[in-house]
Amino acid sequence: MALLKIDFVTKYFAGSNGTGDLCVFRDVHFNIEKGEFVTMVGHSGCGKTTLLNIIAGLETPSKGGIILDGKEVTDPGLDRMVVFQNFSLMPWLTAYENIRIAVRAAYPKWERQRIDEYVQQYIDMVGLAGSEHKRPAALSGGMRQRVGLARAFAVQPKVLLLDEPFAQIDALTRGVIQEELVRMWMATKNTVFMVTHDVDEAILLSDKIALMTDSPEARLAEIIEVTVPRPRSRETLIDHPEYTRIRKYIIHFLVERSRKIQEQGGMAVADRTVLAI
Amino acid sequence: MNGIDRVAKAKERQKVIISSLLFLVVFILFWQLNTKPSVGGKTEGLPGPLAVAERAWEMLSDPFYDRGANDKGIGVQLAYSLGRLVVGYSAASIVAIFLGVVLGLYPTLYRAANTYVQILKPISPLAWMPLFLYTIKDSAWAAVMVIFMSSLWPTLANTAFGVNSIKRDYLNVSSLLQLSWLRRLFKVILPAAAPAIVAGLRISIGSAWIAIVAAEMLIGGTGVGYFVWNEWNNLQLNSVIFAILTIGVVGVLLDLGFVRLAKAVSYTE
Numbered sequence: 123m124a125l126l127k128i129d130f131v132t133k134y135f136a137g138s139n140g141t142g143d144l145c146v147f148r149d150v151h152f153n154i155e156k157g158e159f160v161t162m163v164g165h166s167g168c169g170k171t172t173l174l175n176i177i178a179g180l181e182t183p184s185k186g187g188i189i190l191d192g193k194e195v196t197d198p199g200l201d202r203m204v205v206f207q208n209f210s211l212m213p214w215l216t217a218y219e220n221i222r223i224a225v226r227a228a229y230p231k232w233e234r235q236r237i238d239e240y241v242q243q244y245i246d247m248v249g250l251a252g253s254e255h256k257r258p259a260a261l262s263g264g265m266r267q268r269v270g271l272a273r274a275f276a277v278q279p280k281v282l283l284l285d286e287p288f289a290q291i292d293a294l295t296r297g298v299i300q301e302e303l304v305r306m307w308m309a310t311k312n313t314v315f316m317v318t319h320d321v322d323e324a325i326l327l328s329d330k331i332a333l334m335t336d337s338p339e340a341r342l343a344e345i346i347e348v349t350v351p352r353p354r355s356r357e358t359l360i361d362h363p364e365y366t367r368i369r370k371y372i373i374h375f376l377v378e379r380s381r382k383i384q385e386q387g388g389m390a391v392a393d394r395t396v397l398a399i
Numbered sequence: 400m401n402g403i404d405r406v407a408k409a410k411e412r413q414k415v416i417i418s419s420l421l422f423l424v425v426f427i428l429f430w431q432l433n434t435k436p437s438v439g440g441k442t443e444g445l446p447g448p449l450a451v452a453e454r455a456w457e458m459l460s461d462p463f464y465d466r467g468a469n470d471k472g473i474g475v476q477l478a479y480s481l482g483r484l485v486v487g488y489s490a491a492s493i494v495a496i497f498l499g500v501v502l503g504l505y506p507t508l509y510r511a512a513n514t515y516v517q518i519l520k521p522i523s524p525l526a527w528m529p530l531f532l533y534t535i536k537d538s539a540w541a542a543v544m545v546i547f548m549s550s551l552w553p554t555l556a557n558t559a560f561g562v563n564s565i566k567r568d569y570l571n572v573s574s575l576l577q578l579s580w581l582r583r584l585f586k587v588i589l590p591a592a593a594p595a596i597v598a599g600l601r602i603s604i605g606s607a608w609i610a611i612v613a614a615e616m617l618i619g620g621t622g623v624g625y626f627v628w629n630e631w632n633n634l635q636l637n638s639v640i641f642a643i644l645t646i647g648v649v650g651v652l653l654d655l656g657f658v659r660l661a662k663a664v665s666y667t668e
Contacts, residue, residue, distance in 0.1 A: 181572050198574040210568035214666040215588040221588060227576040259667040277576075 123192065124153030125313055126177070126281050131186035133172055142188040146172055147340040149186070152332060154281070159314045159325040160345075161309060163372060164334030165380070170317035174285050177315060178204050190280060200228050202320075203274040207286040209266045217269045218245065218254040221276055228277040244272040247306065264295035271299075274307060284316035288323060297356050300326055304354065321372050325350065326359055329370065335380045341381045346371065410476070446637040454637040455644075469629055473645060479612050479621040481649075483539070486609050487546025492600060495554035499596070500588060502555075503562025516556060524549035526609045528617060538618040542611070549610035550603035554596070561595025562588060566668075595666035601657035608650045623649075 131150045134143040155161045160176050162170050175181040179198035187194050191203060203224075204210075211220045219333045222241045248268040258266050267287055274282055282391065287303075288296045300323060307314060307327075313337035318324055324331050325348055331343045350364045359365050427448050434447035446454075455589045462474030490493070502509040531541035565588065572586045615624025623646055630638035 178575065180574070198571075198577070200575070200577055202575070204575060205572075206568065208568065210572050212569060212572070212587065212590070213668045214593070215586075223578075223582075224576055227578055227582075283479065397596075 125156040126154040127189035161328040168340040201280040203279040447505040471529040491550040499558025502559040520552040545614040550607040552601040552666035557599025561592030
């Protein structure tokens with residue numbers, strides 16, 4: 123059985139001044155297996171982040187639901203941690219304290235010493251050693267997101283939710299942190315759901331990529347499997363023939379096919395299977 | 400900061416200090432020139448700076464004497480005033496922060512209560528005095544209650560505003576982490592709203608210090624407010640001027656404490 127089931131989720135937003143409700147996306151339905159890294163790619167405004175927030179329990183679906191480990195989840199919980207695009211670190215706490223507050227919450231029975239050792243372990247893992255007692259304002263974007271990643275990984279959630287985690291980081295640092303994320307994911311075998319509009323990032327990191335059509339009434343068009351073998355790095359990736367093929371396919375999708383599929387009213391959800399292109 | 404910046408800053412500082420001293424000299428000269436010389440120990444019109452300084456020296460060299468109801472040192476009077484301030488202000492701050500957090504967290508309550516807060520806020524705290532005297536039947540406690548009323552609203556309004564405008568992200572993180580309400584309050588809500596709360600506390604201590612003088616003039620007996628009024632009745636204007644200056648200096652010291660506190664709780668996003 124799939125670890126995470128996104129079960130025909132539809133989201134409406136209340137329309138402004140009586141234009142009626144706006145349907146952001148409709149009947150989004152897919153599963154994520156334990157240990158899988160699934161990324162959703164789509165144009166801005168197709169509701170990717172909204173879907174991620176629904177999975178996190180921070181927003182409610184208009185229809186459908188989220189089933190985690192066989193149980194429906196409607197509220198936020200420690201079994202789903204989010205890495206936010208804007209980092210969402212508490213600015214009055216140091217990097218260390220930002221991670222520590224999460225660890226304390228996740229392991230309430232641990233003693234002080236054990237908590238501190240554990241926090242330090244994650245500080246070291248993301249390469250924050252030496253900066254751990256600075257506040258977020260004194261850290262670069264890349265360093266801040268390292269804190270965000272450490273905070274989320276340290277909780278050891280059933281599912282990690284990454285909401286465009288590298289969008290606000292400069293391109294060079296982004297590559298470095300992406301590879302660190304690959305390493306952390308390989309080491310922990312976490313289940314990850316990420317949303318992004320960066321196609322390269324999606325191919326580098328994911329097992330499967332879910333492609334969304336445009337809003338309004340965005341739909342999940344297809345899920346493709348990333349057939350580039352692991353371990354992957356940015357350097358080996360660009361020379362791999364599969365990479366070029368998948369990249370082309372996704373970009374063609376985003377530029378033309380997403381609109382066409384949209385006009386046809388999306389794919390019949392029941393028939394849709396994973397496409398190995 | 401590089402060396403050139405530091406030199407420029409030091410120079411700027413020097414200019415400020417020199418101008419500031421100049422203001423003082425001009426003021427004292429102006430004051431002295433507008434004072435008539437004393438004739439046989441009796442001063443006509445306003446006492447001059449020298450007379451006030453003499454009186455200040457006298458008062459400050461023995462601040463804590465207590466020779467009955469109408470003759471106490473300035474230190475004793477200040478202690479009475481500060482004691483009332485501490486009690487009334489602390490109680491008001493606790494109540495205001497508590498209510499402010501509640502209102503800030505529940506926008507419906509905030510909007511419902513806001514009308515009343517806006518009506519109550521501009522009322523001079525002294526206007527409540529008769530009601531307190533009638534209900535409490537103790538003038539000292541009535542003064543404390545006036546302090547309470549004077550320091551309630553700024554803190555309440557600022558806390559409610561501060562809590563209400565906490566970034567959604569921080570609350571999202573605390574719900575993801577399933578923080579208990581106590582940890583949520585002390586680790587997220589209060590630190591996030593702390594700059595706004597301290598700004599409110601700072602306004603409150605200012606208005607409390609202003610109100611205490613007037614309240615003590617009304618209730619009589621003890622405190623710097625009463626001291627000013629008593630010396631006026633004795634026609635000791637140099638004591639009155641000295642007391643005015645003392646009230647100002649204490650007010651500045653109280654405010655400085657809050658400037659420090661504000662620095663300690665501030666954060667950049």
